[in-house]
Amino acid sequence: MAADADSLRTGLPPSGHQASWRSWLLLAPLLLWLGMFVLLPTALLVATSFSRRDDMGRVIYSFTLDNYQRCFDPTWLSIFGSSILYALLATLICVVVGYPAAYTIGRASPRNRRLLLTLVMIPFWTSFLIRTYAWISILSEEGLANGFLLSAHIVPAPIGMMYTPFAIVLGLVYNYLPFMILPIYTSVEKLDNSLIEAAYDLGAGPLRAFSSVIIPLTRPGIAAGALLVFVPAIAMYAITTLMGGGSNPTIGEVIQNQFTRARNQPFGAALGVLLMLLFLVSFILMGRKKNTAHAT
Amino acid sequence: MSDAHPLGRKTLFHLPGGNALMRWFCGSWTSAVFAFLYLPIVLLVLFSFNQSKSGFHWEGFTLQWYEALFRNQILLRAFTNSLLIGTVSTLLATALGTLGAWMLYRYRFPIHRTMEALIFVPMIMPEILMGVSLLVLFVNLSLPLSYLTVIIAHVTFTFPFVLVGMQARLQGMDPSLEEAAMDLGATPRQAFFKVILPYLTPAIASGALLAFSLSLDDYIVTVFVTGAESQTLPLKVYGMVRVGLNPQLNALSALGIVLTMILVYASEKLKQSHPGE
Numbered sequence: 001m002a003a004d005a006d007s008l009r010t011g012l013p014p015s016g017h018q019a020s021w022r023s024w025l026l027l028a029p030l031l032l033w034l035g036m037f038v039l040l041p042t043a044l045l046v047a048t049s050f051s052r053r054d055d056m057g058r059v060i061y062s063f064t065l066d067n068y069q070r071c072f073d074p075t076w077l078s079i080f081g082s083s084i085l086y087a088l089l090a091t092l093i094c095v096v097v098g099y100p101a102a103y104t105i106g107r108a109s110p111r112n113r114r115l116l117l118t119l120v121m122i123p124f125w126t127s128f129l130i131r132t133y134a135w136i137s138i139l140s141e142e143g144l145a146n147g148f149l150l151s152a153h154i155v156p157a158p159i160g161m162m163y164t165p166f167a168i169v170l171g172l173v174y175n176y177l178p179f180m181i182l183p184i185y186t187s188v189e190k191l192d193n194s195l196i197e198a199a200y201d202l203g204a205g206p207l208r209a210f211s212s213v214i215i216p217l218t219r220p221g222i223a224a225g226a227l228l229v230f231v232p233a234i235a236m237y238a239i240t241t242l243m244g245g246g247s248n249p250t251i252g253e254v255i256q257n258q259f260t261r262a263r264n265q266p267f268g269a270a271l272g273v274l275l276m277l278l279f280l281v282s283f284i285l286m287g288r289k290k291n292t293a294h295a296t
Numbered sequence: 297m298s299d300a301h302p303l304g305r306k307t308l309f310h311l312p313g314g315n316a317l318m319r320w321f322c323g324s325w326t327s328a329v330f331a332f333l334y335l336p337i338v339l340l341v342l343f344s345f346n347q348s349k350s351g352f353h354w355e356g357f358t359l360q361w362y363e364a365l366f367r368n369q370i371l372l373r374a375f376t377n378s379l380l381i382g383t384v385s386t387l388l389a390t391a392l393g394t395l396g397a398w399m400l401y402r403y404r405f406p407i408h409r410t411m412e413a414l415i416f417v418p419m420i421m422p423e424i425l426m427g428v429s430l431l432v433l434f435v436n437l438s439l440p441l442s443y444l445t446v447i448i449a450h451v452t453f454t455f456p457f458v459l460v461g462m463q464a465r466l467q468g469m470d471p472s473l474e475e476a477a478m479d480l481g482a483t484p485r486q487a488f489f490k491v492i493l494p495y496l497t498p499a500i501a502s503g504a505l506l507a508f509s510l511s512l513d514d515y516i517v518t519v520f521v522t523g524a525e526s527q528t529l530p531l532k533v534y535g536m537v538r539v540g541l542n543p544q545l546n547a548l549s550a551l552g553i554v555l556t557m558i559l560v561y562a563s564e565k566l567k568q569s570h571p572g573e
Contacts, residue, residue: 019403019404019405019406020403023399023402023403023405024405026395026399027396027399027400027403027405029391029392029395029396030392030395030396030399030400030411031411033392033451033452033455034411034414034415037430037433037448037449037451037452038414038417038418038452039414040433041426041429041430041432041433042417042429044429044432044433044436045425045428045429045432048432059432059435097329097332098329100321100322100325100326100329101325101326101329101330103322104322104323104325104326105326107322116326118560118564119330119333119334120333121560121564122553122556122557122560123333123334123337125509125556125559125560126337126552126553126556127513127530127533127552127556128513128515129515129530129533129534129537130337130340130549130552130553131336131337132537133340133533133537133545133549134336134337134339134340134549135336136537136541137336137339137340137343137541137546138336138339140540140541142541143541144339144343144352146352147352147353148352150352151352151353174332174333174336177329177332177333178333181329206318231420231422232422232423234422235422235423235424235425236422236424237424237516238515238516238534241538242534242537242538252422252424255424255428256424256428259428259431259520265428265432268428269428269432272424272425272428272429275422275425276421276425279420279421279422283420
């Protein structure tokens with residue numbers, strides 16, 4: 001394992017050999033795929049966002065800022081706002097609900113830990129459609145919850161629980177909770193017992209130890225979880241369409257609509273590019289937080 | 297001092313300080329979280345055996361919804377599509393990811409960092425943006441939306457997961473493994489196929505498993521890039537969910553959950569047989 005100074009500096013594996021023309025040939029599939037199906041589509045999306053469309057909805061490549069100007073129309077801004085709100089709320093609930101569970105799993109004995117972790121993995125890997133349908137079958141008017149409430153004579157008529165902001169946030173939380181638990185669990189598992197013991201020896205109570213030792217040490221896990229929940233949640237349109245019924249559209253639903261029914265790809269692309277910028281900003285912010293956490 | 301704060305591994309949830317109140321809180325909170333995660337799924341499976349078409353009332357055990365499911369030609373066709381697309385894109389993604397990881401590990405390319413960054417793009421980019429940007433690409437290439445476009449899309453969002461898993465496995469590899477093979481007279485090619493590839497096999501298997509389940513599961517990207525004849529199971533299921541409650545969906549979900557449990561079990565077994573990943 002002789003890692004030379006160069007490989008340490010560049011972070012490249014010590015076995016890294018200088019590339020020959022033959023190695024370029026073997027790299028070609030990866031290079032082509034990345035260029036063709038990752039880089040090029042993204043560039044085309046950006047180009048589309050500056051373009052016009054003809055009456056048939058076809059894209060005419062040109063340069064205009066009209067699509068971006070339209071994004072700042074109050075209608076779309078408020079949809080952006082409510083999408084961010086739903087995603088933030090879902091992230092917050094996931095942290096509050098998921099943290100104690102992730103902590104408990106991380107501190108359980110190794111055998112129990114594996115069992116509990118598998119129990120988190122199963123919903124994590126179950127199709128979001130199945131999990132969303134599970135809640136629809138509970139919340140809808142002829143669903144289980146209303147069936148129970150009606151037959152127990154608690155309510156005289158079915159309550160409308162679907163197609164509300166509550167249903168949207170519930171759908172998001174239910175879907176993304178495992179995404180929060182897993183990274184927090186990973187950082188709890190790495191916790192050094194002696195640090196916690198030291199806190200107690202220095203006279204800290206459980207709450208104090210928790211807030212000034214455990215939480216700061218597991219912050220990278222919280223940040224990773226928050227990113228894993230917030231980013232997909234804000235762009236999610238399938239769950240929000242199913243649970244919100246289109247009455248409270250999210251930005252994802254608007255983009256999807258522009259690319260399908262409304263046939264206004266340039267506008268949809270502009271919304272998409274703005275969304276991408278939003279993610280970039282949140283990634284940079286999280287990255288910076290992580291760095292300052294390491295520095296202190 | 298430490299006797300007062302036992303950190304022993306005797307209890308199920310051993311916590312700092314062994315504070316009984318805190319232990320009780322963590323235990324019951326975690327139980328509640330698992331109840332929240334599992335109750336809807338359990339109810340879904342339970343009511344797939346209910347004779348009543350909808351609602352809360354239990355009218356007796358039946359397998360009729362499963363029977364109806366297996367006679368549902370539309371769903372069967374979509375499932376065949378899903379299996380076909382999943383298999384082809386898994387093979388391609390696994391090959392692409394394995395070769396890519398190996399090349400990035402073994403050689404230094406001038407654009408190394410750029411490529412490593414680009415590999416992460418499909419992993420972190422929200423699916424909807426990936427779907428619409430691939431749609432824009434296919435329209436520009438005048439490629440008709442079909443099996444081909446769906447497979448391209450599925451390979452694009454699955455191969456980075458294979459590649460990154462493989463990189464983790466390669467990081468743990470002893471570099472002398474290859475050198476030893478070469479010292480014993482193997483050509484680089486022989487060393488790769490006889491020594492490196494067998495070492496990578498568990499990572500290849502779990503990468504393929506991951507790629508296959510991601511492909512089988514995808515709705516959001518697929519909906520943008522599919523033609524009428526290449527619609528996959530999740531697309532048909534989404535259509536059914538939009539219409540309303542349907543016991544056939546309960547039956548299908550129950551089967552999906554069983555399949556998921558098998559996949560999770562298989563990947564856990566893979567991990568256990570080769571620890572250190």
